[in-house]
Amino acid sequence: MSGSSTGHSVLDPRFAPPFPAAALPMLRNAQLRKNVAHATDVIQAKRARLVAEKSDWQELRSAAAAIRSHVLENLGSYLEEFEAHCTAAGGTVHWASDAAESRAIIIDLLRREQAGEVIKIKTMTSAEIQLNPALEAAGIHAYETDLAEIILQLGEGEPSHIVVPALHLNRSQVREIFARRMGLKDLPDDPQALTAAARTYLRQKFLTIPTAISGANFLIAETGSVAVVESEGNGRMCLTLPRALITLAGIEKVLPRFADLEVMLQLLARSATGERMNPYTSLWTGVTPGDGPQRFHVVLLDNGRSSILARTTERQTLRCIRCAACLNTCPVYRQTGGHAYGSVYPGPIGAILTPQLMGMQYAQSLPFASSLCGACYEVCPVKINIPEVLLELRSQVVNQERGQAARFGDLMFIAMKAANAIFAGARRFRAAQWLGRIALRPFTRKDGWIHSLPSLGAKWTQTRDLRGLPSQSFRQWWAARGLTSSLSSSKEGR
């Protein structure tokens, strides 16, 4: 699998550079920005059309938010209910506290299956635990089977989107990867031919590799069933043909009852891909004699989720059903694409999920990678108030930094401290205005704009101009209006 020269995945939050630094090369990559803009525009337009035709869209959102909140408030009992029913139906449930434990469980299960190869359905959770490099190290080759994941695996790239992971690549870039890695020199670059090449490449693997790994969109507590939502049929292949199946699922993925799918499935495809329904949804329960894998394991992954659950404002993060509508609508994601976030979960949901999954120890620049415009909240099918969580996480990051001695020598820290003092008193504020006017005068051009500032000020002026301070402040102007005019205006006000 891919990785940077340091041997770490570029999407490992522990080693990723801060967002502003990571975003710069993306912003200078015109091809990438064009690809991302095109893909997100297309999905958004389709989504908007299909959402508009649902007269009960807001009611569906409210129901979905309530169901997901209810699950989180009763998570322990629903997980135990799922475990009991899945086990009774012939499945085996495993529990993993963190990424390392989940990798160890999966590798152990694969060894028992004597698997040298495994076919995989796209699962962001497996990317979260960095499963593929661990499998490779254990001598097990994983074949990704989702078209976008094949593109990334063969091209040694990283996912940049939760639903359409290769949206940063265009057809000629995909053609180049397939031609090189599949040995197809004359492959044309139309999507039809590229898709056909992927079908041929995988057909034999589906029929011969007897072990599969999947994620889960939903776990049903009432029945012990698992649901996987997909488009291509690669999911059905992996869920049906192998002898053994391992499903990796975050502990938050439970739904109370089978019928709760009537809400989730109406929201998910419309939000994710702008379709009324995704082509295939598969549901299975443990092991069904004569139909599908006869050995079935579920690995329930915590990996930081239970600590998110403990916090009132942030708990809503775990309602997420991974539709990626917030990515497509986000003015920041649309400019940078996904890689700048340094996480397998990019965009607004990634900006709140990633630092929390990392225990607020890494990815602390992500809560600031937002303009707080609120577009993500508006499109979220489970009504996660992402701006609210972003603000909460920002305050946590600032509080952490406040406690660090090193910050006392930091210019920004000193400036914020000073601003705090200045805004606290009218006299101090007036004095600061007077000082500021004098200090900024040398930088202000004739047209009244400041084009470049030194030091901290450069953080602003390197990307945009700043209006110079006017020669008279509002307070001065108000005072200069004179006693008579202020009296007459107050009479008018009566």
Next chain:
Amino acid sequence: MSTPAPSRQSILDRICAATQNLPQGASTYAELPRSYIRHGKLGAQARLELMIERLREYGAEVAECAPEEVPSAIAAQLALSGRRIFVAPAGLPADWLAAGFDWKIDRGLENAEIEQAEGVVTTAFCGVADSGTIVLHHSPSEGRRVLTLLPDWHLCILYASQVVETLPEYFDRCPLPPPLHPSDEDLTLGTPVVATYISGPSATADIEMTRIKGVHGPRFLNVILVRNED
């Protein structure tokens, strides 16, 4: 067992600690708001027309026939397809297996044999008009999951009485709690143990968001809608 028990307990303990001090008034399941649309408002004719329209939008082909015409309608579709080798689930009515074609009846067929078939004929459990979705519960006439997966062409016989307008109406038709040890009888009565919801032929939009029909699942979905309702 490969899972050390401590992780199970420590995760459940952490969840318990995180959720035990929730403000009361936290929702019970029965109180959750469900003000979305349950029942459609269309008449029978409009509901079927919507189903047909939505199927066609996905690129599926739809034919219609009267109940007594099912065998001949199937024969006509098979002939039109230009294909010869078909698989059929063991529960498919015998008079639906049109003469002049090679039929492989699924009594435990190997995957390789199913892969060689050019098409498959099945029934369905339900059709949802709002999203053009065909629901399979994999009863004896709907077949094991693999039957409708490997062949490139799927002909599905859907009865008008099986078509509902909204997705919640489908879930209303699965009322019973699921059996833990399923038998065929359970499959036709209760909540499915395995189910597949099909909305058009397999597709992808992974390359430049261009929708391409037919990736790994069947590239062709044909539906015969049987008018068994007035």
